[in-house]
Amino acid sequence: MDFSIAGILALDGATNGAIYALLALATVLVFAVTRIIFIPQGEFVAFGALTLAMFQMGKVPGTVWFLLVMAVAAALSELVNGLKAHQPMARLGRRIAGIVVYPVAISLVAIWAAPLKLPLLVQAALTLALVTPFGSLIYRLAYQSLADASVLVLLIVSVGVHFALVGLGLFFFGAEGFRNPSFWDERFSVGALAFSGQTVIIFLASIALIVALWLFFERSLQGKALRATAVNRLGARLQGISSDSAGTLTFTMAAFFGALSGLLIGPTTTVFYDSGFLIGLKGFVAAVFAGLSSYPQALLGAMLVGLLESFGSFWASAFKEVIVFSSILPVLLWRSLRDPHTEEH
Amino acid sequence: MAKLHRYGFYVFAAVMLLLIPALPLRAFWITQLNMIGLYSIASLGLVLLTGVAGLTSFGQAAFVGVGAYTAAFLAAKMGVSPWLTLFIGIALSVVVALVLGAITLRMSGHYLPLATIAWGLALNYTMANMEFLGKYDGLMGVPPITVAGVALTDGKGMYALIWAFALAAALCAMHLLDSRPGRAIRALKSGTTMAEAMGISTFRYKIVVFVLAAVLAAISGWLYAHFQRTVNPSPFGINKGIEYLFMAVLGGVGHVWGAFLGAGVVKLVEDQLQVLLPRLIGTSGNFEVIVFGVLMIVVLKYAPDGLWSFIAKRFPTPPRARDWASAAALPARPKPQRGELLLQVQAVRKEFGGLVAVNDISFDIRAGDIVGLIGPNGAGKSTTFNLITGVLSLTRGAVQFRGQAVGGLPSREIARAGMSRTFQHVKMIPEMTVLENVALGGYLRSANGTLKAMLRLDRAEERALFAEAEAQLTRIGMAHQMHELAGNLALGPQRLMEIARALCTDPALLLLDEPAAGLRHQEKQALANVLRQLKAEGLSILLVEHDMDFVMGLTDRIVVMEFGTRLIEGTPAEVQASPVVRAAYLGTEH
Secondary structure (H helix, E strand, O other), X not given: OXXXXXXXXXXXXXXXXXXXXXXXXXXXXXXXHHOOXXXXXXXXXXXXXXXXXXXXXXXXXXXXXXXXXXXXXXXXXXXXXXXXXOOOHHHHHHHHHHHHHHHHHHHXXXXXXXXXXXXXXXXXXXXXXXXXXXXXXXXXXXHHHHOOOOHHHHHHHHHHHHHHHHHHHHHHHOOOOEOOOOOOOOEEEEXXXXXXXXXXXXXXXXXXXXXXXXXXXXXXXXXXXXXXXXXXXXXXXXXXXXXXXXXXXXXXXXXXXXXXXXXXXXXXXXXXXXXHHHHHHHHHHHHHHOOOOOHHHHHHHHHHHHHHHHHHHHHOHHHHHHHHHHOHHHHHHHHHHHOOOOOOO | OHHHHHHHHHHHHHHXXXXXXXXXXXXXXXXXXXXXXXXXXXXXXXXXXXXXXXXXXXXXXXXHHHHHHHHHHHHHHOOOOHHHHHHHHXXXXXXXXXXXXXXXXXXXXXXXXXXXHHHHHHHHHHHHHOHHHOHHHOEOOOOOEEEOOEEEOOHHHHHHHHHHHHHHHHHHHHHHHOOHHHHHHHHXXXXXXXHHHOOOOHHHHHHHHHHHHHHHHHHHHHHHHHHHOOEOOHHHOHHHHHHHHHHHHHHOOOOHHHHHHHHHHHHHHHHHHHHHHHHHHOOOOOOHHHHHHHHHHHHHHHOOOOOHXXXXXXXXXXXXXXXXXXXXXXXOOOOOOOOOEEEEEEEEEEEEOOEEEEEEEEEEEEOOOEEEEEOOOOOOHHHHHHHHOOOOOOOEEEEEEOOEEOOOOOHHHHHHHOEEEOOOOOOOOOOXXXXXXXXXXXXXXXXXXXXXXXXXXXXXXXXXHHHHHHHHHHHOOOHHHOOOEHHHOOHHHHHHHHHHHHHOOOOOEEEEEOOOOOOOHHHHHHHHHHHHHHHHOOOEEEEEOOOHHHHHOOOOEEEEEEOOEEEEEEOHHHHHHOHHHHXXXXXXXX
16 A cells, blocks of 8 residues: 555545544434434435435435325324323314424425426435434434333334334335435545545535534524533423423434435445445444544544545455444443443433 | 143143144244244343343344354364354354453443444454355355254254254243342343342343343354254344344343244244235335334333233232242351441542532441431432442542441442441332342342253252341331232332341341431331331441431431531430531521
């Protein structure tokens, strides 16, 4: 290996690392606020990439029907719970409308827009608008009534959600894989290092999102409410911050992060309905590196995962996944030696 | 009913091993039953791990893979006897489980499943890329197992072997759960503090139960390799690992038979769905995962105890047969002489960041005394208590107990020295009976390990443990409630049960953390009588308490704390007369 190959590998690794960073941040965020270890985070990546691919072909993406099914299911469960609790009809109606209106509206827009072959950026925006509401719907359907369950039960629910989403992904998107066109085809070279416009976009988008996340937590009331929930759920609830709305908001953000990662990764690799799992787990390894609690460490972890993967695929391409996933063991060993006693009930 | 419980297993075993082979079943059904048996063994491991110990693993399929690949590689390529490969496979899985467990089990419970996901994925990719393991095609030509000169070449031959192993595993698991190490494992689920205070090394038992789960998986894999006569990486992937967990959850993650029921239901339903769903949808694909995923969520929401609990509800467990009347006594420690210096607390200090919760507290306890530790809310009483018993670590200071420095030791070592405690918020195992909960206190006075328990070689000592537990319950007047589930007791009896459990450790010093909190007047009186009786029997007691009347009428001496410091120490009369104490509790006049 010479210097230029190392440079290419490092750039490649950092680019993927930037995407893993978004997923790792989402994972840390969801765990901190809701104590849910959200295994299906990667599913949003596949949904995002495949939705854009369908728009590119001028087809109505399966996401639309998927979203409508989820919205109807969430509305039904709200209806059943509301009737059981004898809620006034007007209030129940408003709540159900609150769940259904946005998914239906964005679905109609998507159905109208799909055959028009709009510019790539508009399609990307539509994709984000379609995939993001999945977050809160998944939270409502799978987790909401279990909010007080143990971390272990929530984790097992997460693998159930993962199973269901992958199966539904196959149903709505089909088994075919797609590779999206690049957002920016320009190529640059700095010395021996050549990189594409797509790389620039990945870095800029990741940095922008991280800054936005930081501003959200530091400057906005909602962000502070989420931080309060992460520190102490009961205390936050006593201050009027509902755990449910915190959970819904967190999952919405996680879905947005996932969908955006899908858009960013789409042009660099072929994405299938089940590709998200492995991509998401790499974000996960980074989040575990951060002890599921520190955002800066998650960023660092994601970069390391990306680099490990790119150098691993150079040296032993068949074993790159083995290398990436085995790396969690020394990380855990280091964590357990550094901070052995963290019991949770 | 009691008969059903006693003989149920043997009836089931007879049906599986004698009746079914005699029926003219088609080969298809024998194959199905074989797969159910294999799945049951693997998910039984998850029942022990998840339902009983409160840990979980997504790597169960990977451990099955370790067993299967070891068997296939050594038997097909090296010509090693299958009976030898069984032990090699088990040994390999034990090593892996020890490494993974040692790395993750000191941390919060969710690191083990995360590590097993990563390890399971890594192992699966390794299997699929290794030349000598046949890459994605796997290994073929695995020889059959030979039992007493007969080669088990068909499904029917393997059926007997698979189900013999499955039933033996179930029997061992049931024996284990009703034993000294079994109770220690069952205690893991409700946190480690209480178990450690009873002298149990929770880390050790977490490792034990994880290793057991891995061994069961490896056995299942060994049988699988010789049943299919070929292995490839796909049935050992992460999805299968999740499916094993689903079987355990669906069947009933807290019951041994839940694993069998879950494996049976999942296997049969899966076959139906694999035919039905693609026909319904019009294209082929693994659509059954949708149903499994949704079912998993629904089960955890609406029936977290799984399907077996509906069966178990119809057949309530009969009370334990009282077979310990003539049991030998458990070993007892030499008791201190009345008046001997028992406990010396020397300037102990605890800081949480900048907050000094306990500020250089010192006091002594002599054998035969009841000492009260009182003070307003937030004075640091319970923290002091946790420092003495090793639940919290000391920032500074020393604790001497019977001449031995115990400050800074883990709480199970302090329990071994002869200090035993109760908790401000009752800590118990609600799904065990009162008797079994109290028997947990006898842990350090007994010695039988996991293997002996599984083979049922522990009965003499078990009888001694239950005899002691019953004796302690009689001592505090609760013998009539010994067969009730601890979780069904009211708060007062629960607190008394904790005292009985502490007494079962044969303590030289008993530490009670707010024993009267939340009790009704009559319950308080009953508790005071029990404590007076214990004192009369020569026991020394340290009491943290809020209730003034309760403390004043009971103690020989009182230490008063305020804001982490010692305010005064004296007899109840002196403390009652003290203006500083009055000021601390009621405030000063201005």
